[in-house]
Amino acid sequence: MTSTKQNWRSDEFDDDDMERSYSTQRTAIDLGLTILAFILLGVALLPLGLVIAFVIIRGGSRLNFDLFTGQIPAAGLEGGGIAPAIIGTLMVVGIAAAISIPFGVLAGIYLSEFSSGKIARWIRFFTNVLSGVPSIIMGLFAYGVVVLTTNTFSAFAGGFALAILMLPIVVRTTDESLQLVPPQVRWASTGVGASNFQTVLKIVLPAALGAILTGVTLAIARAAGETAPLIFTVLFSQFWPTGIWQPIPTLSVLVYNFAAVPYENQQELAWAASLILVLLILLTSISARIAARKSIY
Amino acid sequence: MPTHRKQQEEARDQHSVVDESEAVLRTENVKVTYGDTLALRDVSMDVPKNQVTALIGPSGCGKSTLLRCFNRLNDLIDGCKVEGKVFYRDKNLYSSKIDPVSVRRRIGMVFQKPNPFPKSIYDNITYGAKVNGFKGDMDELVEQSLQRAALWGEVKDKLKENGLSLSGGQQQRLCIARAIALKPEVVLMDEPCSSLDPVSTERVEDLIHELKEDYTIVIVTHNMHQATRVSDFTAFFNAEESDDGSRFGYLVEYDRTERVFEDPQEEATQKYVSGKFG
Ligand SMILES: Nc1ncnc2c1ncn2[C@@H]1O[C@H](COP(=O)(O)OP(=O)(O)O)[C@@H](O)[C@H]1O
Numbered sequence A: 001m002t003s004t005k006q007n008w009r010s011d012e013f014d015d016d017d018m019e020r021s022y023s024t025q026r027t028a029i030d031l032g033l034t035i036l037a038f039i040l041l042g043v044a045l046l047p048l049g050l051v052i053a054f055v056i057i058r059g060g061s062r063l064n065f066d067l068f069t070g071q072i073p074a075a076g077l078e079g080g081g082i083a084p085a086i087i088g089t090l091m092v093v094g095i096a097a098a099i100s101i102p103f104g105v106l107a108g109i110y111l112s113e114f115s116s117g118k119i120a121r122w123i124r125f126f127t128n129v130l131s132g133v134p135s136i137i138m139g140l141f142a143y144g145v146v147v148l149t150t151n152t153f154s155a156f157a158g159g160f161a162l163a164i165l166m167l168p169i170v171v172r173t174t175d176e177s178l179q180l181v182p183p184q185v186r187w188a189s190t191g192v193g194a195s196n197f198q199t200v201l202k203i204v205l206p207a208a209l210g211a212i213l214t215g216v217t218l219a220i221a222r223a224a225g226e227t228a229p230l231i232f233t234v235l236f237s238q239f240w241p242t243g244i245w246q247p248i249p250t251l252s253v254l255v256y257n258f259a260a261v262p263y264e265n266q267q268e269l270a271w272a273a274s275l276i277l278v279l280l281i282l283l284t285s286i287s288a289r290i291a292a293r294k295s296i297y
Numbered sequence B: 001m002p003t004h005r006k007q008q009e010e011a012r013d014q015h016s017v018v019d020e021s022e023a024v025l026r027t028e029n030v031k032v033t034y035g036d037t038l039a040l041r042d043v044s045m046d047v048p049k050n051q052v053t054a055l056i057g058p059s060g061c062g063k064s065t066l067l068r069c070f071n072r073l074n075d076l077i078d079g080c081k082v083e084g085k086v087f088y089r090d091k092n093l094y095s096s097k098i099d100p101v102s103v104r105r106r107i108g109m110v111f112q113k114p115n116p117f118p119k120s121i122y123d124n125i126t127y128g129a130k131v132n133g134f135k136g137d138m139d140e141l142v143e144q145s146l147q148r149a150a151l152w153g154e155v156k157d158k159l160k161e162n163g164l165s166l167s168g169g170q171q172q173r174l175c176i177a178r179a180i181a182l183k184p185e186v187v188l189m190d191e192p193c194s195s196l197d198p199v200s201t202e203r204v205e206d207l208i209h210e211l212k213e214d215y216t217i218v219i220v221t222h223n224m225h226q227a228t229r230v231s232d233f234t235a236f237f238n239a240e241e242s243d244d245g246s247r248f249g250y251l252v253e254y255d256r257t258e259r260v261f262e263d264p265q266e267e268a269t270q271k272y273v274s275g276k277f278g
């Protein structure tokens, strides 16, 4: 012990008068790395800025009242809008949400609150696998299960494909949000004589609601922009959607169909639709952030 | 382990410390294991009615574990197994006929870290009443409970605010109010002041003095001054290495608080209360 004490001297460090200096090696490296980090940040943000700027410049010219009310023009015609596609996207995403949210949230509750270790581990594993499956495979699956059995391309088939896409995200965010609620709060609830079920329903779930809502909204934003699973489930149409058992127009498929055709009017609409799609996703993401601010733990 | 045996024998003799008829809670050879690890063994003690009983001892000797046996909260911990008997009046809490949920209304609990529900102050009090099917006047219950917990004056104008917005000391008194709103017979407190400042601690200790008139209180504390200030009876626990090297807790001495602190019968107690270890 005495030997360490003897070695315990401070004169082995650089002598430093504690005043700020710009010449030492340490300060120079510090400054250099800070500048480098800034540049790299700029490079990373560049694509995002460019995409948004590009979409605004190309799509902005058609951003008018007609865009939101007009019908989708046939090839070679002038004017028109993308109203049916906006409604179509909302319909498909609505169907997807209606299917995936109840199942996903319940599965998440089961995982976090009622399952035992081993089963939960396997379910979590397969949920992760599911979220890694490429979206086109979801489309293929929906095609096989819904389109072939009902003999028609339909909004429902697309919603089903997107629902499977959203499901793992909803399950995982619910599971994770519930686990954020501290065990002490559950104990407190049990301690005043609440049953397990009451504790989950009245204490844990409300406390996690903000976080769950955030996850669900992000899942919706993700699904809204998907194209691949819709191409061979919802297909496309130029007309107003009148039901869920028929092909309908959607924003993403409209972009896919119109962006590379030789008609200028349709190309412009494709850009305008891209802009709306980006705005829609931006809006959902912002509302997700607002919901997140309400979360308690 | 002959010394250990001897201590057990004596601990059992100390049954007589509390008049049998006055005991509200009684344990008989309670042994608790977490998975394969023994945490606590051979605890036999009586908790007297309308008195404050303190559980003291070094960290990890199983004070919290024993406390959780009294309202079956150990049920929530995976792998926790309780053997032996825990009587509340004449009922064995661990018999299969007992519904743990109804045990917990009668035997309330205040935790180490204040843990109000993430709900309004008002709802923090009424939640337990609602899940237990309380049919009386909620407003009255809220006011009375908060008044008993010496919190009413501070919060009466903001009952709709979230319980988490209160200070630590206020949160803990809210948790006490929440526990006594259920009109329990016993209130278990697990180091209720360990995360509070001295002023809040004093308020909570005053509160414990007042509550004693109506409730039986079991309090875990690592603060020996607190034990002498608030308790009538004191149980000293210690931990010992078992053969496989893991530590388990056991009851060393149980007596009136003055006796434990002024005239302890065991050497370990003597050392602990005089601050020589732990
Ligand atoms: N939830 C738990 N899971 C596993 N072991 C536990 C758990 N809680 C406590 N223990 C073990 O039980 C022993 C007693 O712990 P505890 O009752 O918390 O002691 P104290 O409250 O006296 O500090 C310790 O060895 C601890 O590691």
Ligand SMILES: [Mg+2]
Pocket (backbone or CB within 6 Å): B063, B064, B065, B190
């Ligand atoms: Mg403890």
